[in-house]
Amino acid sequence: MSKSVGRPREFDEDEVLAEIMALFWKQGYEATGLSDIMKATGLQKGSLYKAYGSKRAMYVCSLEHYEREVVDAGVMSLTSNAESPRDRLYNFLSAPIQAVWGGNDRRGCFLCNASTDDAAMDQDARRLIDRGYKKLEKALVVPIAELHPDQPETRVRQTAQLLLTLYSGLRVMSRTAKDKSRLEGARDAAIQIVDRL
Amino acid sequence: MSKSVGRPREFDEDEVLAEIMALFWKQGYEATGLSDIMKATGLQKGSLYKAYGSKRAMYVCSLEHYEREVVDAGVMSLTSNAESPRDRLYNFLSAPIQAVWGGNDRRGCFLCNASTDDAAMDQDARRLIDRGYKKLEKALVVPIAELHPDQPETRVRQTAQLLLTLYSGLRVMSRTAKDKSRLEGARDAAIQIVDRL
DNA sequence: CTCGTTATTGACCAAATGGTCATTAATTGG
DNA sequence: CCAATTAATGACCATTTGGTCAATAACGAG
Numbered sequence: 161m162s163k164s165v166g167r168p169r170e171f172d173e174d175e176v177l178a179e180i181m182a183l184f185w186k187q188g189y190e191a192t193g194l195s196d197i198m199k200a201t202g203l204q205k206g207s208l209y210k211a212y213g214s215k216r217a218m219y220v221c222s223l224e225h226y227e228r229e230v231v232d233a234g235v236m237s238l239t240s241n242a243e244s245p246r247d248r249l250y251n252f253l254s255a256p257i258q259a260v261w262g263g264n265d266r267r268g269c270f271l272c273n274a275s276t277d278d279a280a281m282d283q284d285a286r287r288l289i290d291r292g293y294k295k296l297e298k299a300l301v302v303p304i305a306e307l308h309p310d311q312p313e314t315r316v317r318q319t320a321q322l323l324l325t326l327y328s329g330l331r332v333m334s335r336t337a338k339d340k341s342r343l344e345g346a347r348d349a350a351i352q353i354v355d356r357l
Numbered sequence: 358m359s360k361s362v363g364r365p366r367e368f369d370e371d372e373v374l375a376e377i378m379a380l381f382w383k384q385g386y387e388a389t390g391l392s393d394i395m396k397a398t399g400l401q402k403g404s405l406y407k408a409y410g411s412k413r414a415m416y417v418c419s420l421e422h423y424e425r426e427v428v429d430a431g432v433m434s435l436t437s438n439a440e441s442p443r444d445r446l447y448n449f450l451s452a453p454i455q456a457v458w459g460g461n462d463r464r465g466c467f468l469c470n471a472s473t474d475d476a477a478m479d480q481d482a483r484r485l486i487d488r489g490y491k492k493l494e495k496a497l498v499v500p501i502a503e504l505h506p507d508q509p510e511t512r513v514r515q516t517a518q519l520l521l522t523l524y525s526g527l528r529v530m531s532r533t534a535k536d537k538s539r540l541e542g543a544r545d546a547a548i549q550i551v552d553r554l
Numbered sequence: 555c556t557c558g559t560t561a562t563t564g565a566c567c568a569a570a571t572g573g574t575c576a577t578t579a580a581t582t583g584g
Numbered sequence: 585c586c587a588a589t590t591a592a593t594g595a596c597c598a599t600t601t602g603g604t605c606a607a608t609a610a611c612g613a614g
Contacts, residue, residue, distance in 0.1 A: 186475060187475050187476060188385070188387065188473075188474065188475060188476060189388075190385065190387035190388040190476070191386075191387040191475060191476035268472075268473060272473060272529050273473045274533075275465075275529045275530060275532045275533045276385075276465060276469060276470045276473045276474075276529055276532060277385065277473075278383055278384050278385060278388065279384060279385060279387070279388035281532075281533075286533045286535075289533045290533055290534065290535055293530065293533075293534075293539075297539065317542065318542040318543070318545060318546040319546055321539050321540070321542035321543040321546065322523070322542070322543045322546040322547060324526075324530075324539075324543070325523055325526035325527055325530060325540065325543040326519070326522055326523050326526055326543075327526065328525070328526035328529050328530055329521075329522035329523055329524065329525035329526030329527075329529070330522055330526075332469050332472045332473055332525050332526070332529055333472060333490065333521075333522060333525055335472045335473060335478075336471075336472045336478075336483050336486045336487055336490075337487065337490075338483075338487055342490075342494065342518050342521075343518070343522065345514065345515040345518035345519070346515070346518040346519045346521070346522040346523075348515060349515040349516055349518065349519040350519060353550050
């Protein structure tokens with residue numbers, strides 16, 4: 161049984177998916193046209209439809225790609241012990257601010273954007289978005305528990321839920337905020353809470 | 358000087374604006390077509406363009422309408438002393454959960470949706486979104502300060518920023534969450550923090 | 555070399571998009 | 585009653601939309 165019969169794909173599927181994801185991430189579902197996708201990937205319509213089947217499928221694949229490339233990376237840096245638990249939490253909550261005022265990147269979080277993208281919402285999208293959130297929440301539990309090993313599990317988990325929800329809010333509000341001070345205020349208040357749990 | 362010369366408007370401008378806002382709120386900018394707006398308002402294209410000038414202008418007017426009708430109402434219930442300060446804060450943070458699981462309303466918050474709507478973003482939209490957030494933050498200060506009159510102002514304001522950001526996160530995540538328990542966890546953790554400030 | 559299989563291309567499609575405008579209608583001031 | 589002003593209508597427009605498909609090309613198996 162051979163790996164592939166017939167003419168082989170001429171493009172790197174992961175590279176192409178990364179380009180498509182970038183568009184949906186920044187612009188959302190409806191605002192991203194096939195013409196955008198063709199231009200960004202250098203592929204013709206027919207190739208895209210042969211590979212993915214529909215625009216919706218491209219969107220869903222983009223969400224999966226985001227989970228693999230971005231969410232999983234976030235999980236790693238929250239759970240790895242290269243830094244102190246407190247630093248990991250601080251960096252996690254600072255990332256939304258850092259992206260905008262340190263990197264001029266206002267794309268926000270694709271999960272959060274997709275959450276509010278009614279036109280693109282269906283069972284598949286919802287499942288993927290929710291799965292991403294759950295992964296992050298689970299990862300947040302780790303450093304919180306390390307900081308407060310004596311706290312009951314329910315309290316740790318509630319705190320993780322608080323920080324995840326706050327993170328979403330930071331990602332959303334950072335897209336329009338004119339100055340970072342209000343967002344830093346929210347972050348600092350949250351970190352104080354974790355410190356004094 | 359008379360109030361109006363020429364043929365008068367045949368529609369109630371506020372009613373029509375409410376319909377248009379409902380569409381942009383639920384569907385976002387790109388996913389809402391003129392055809393949707395015509396159907397919802399019962400007006401013809403020409404009338405809409407005579408009244409507003411462009412689709413973008415309709416969107417901006419919708420944001421203004423939201424500020425007047427929804428944000429200002431939220432400010433009122435946060436600052437009025439019909440309820441205890443703690444109840445007001447609790448109800449504010451519960452509203453996102455209540456909307457979905459008590460009213461099957463998954464529209465979220467128009468400000469939050471608009472924050473992530475890249476296609477609709479321009480200076481005007483950004484200004485209005487930010488102004489709405491600021492109004493809510495300012496209103497949140499009131500019950501927090503009532504609960505903790507001895508806390509320094511900066512601490513009170515930071516807490517307001519925390520709660521507002523959390524509110525945004527709740528509004529966003531509630532649109533896709535399958536069960537409310539995680540969101541209730543975040544809310545309850547936040548309320549505990551306010552209690553123990 | 556041939557045949558089956560799969561990929562690429564770009565022309566083509568119906569439908570929908572945001573937007574305009576000439577015509578007609580309703581109103582007020584004189 | 586007439587003129588000026590503003591509103592409503594819907595036909596019309598160029599452009600773009602997501603999507604299809606027949607023709608062609610590149611590969612592996614036999």
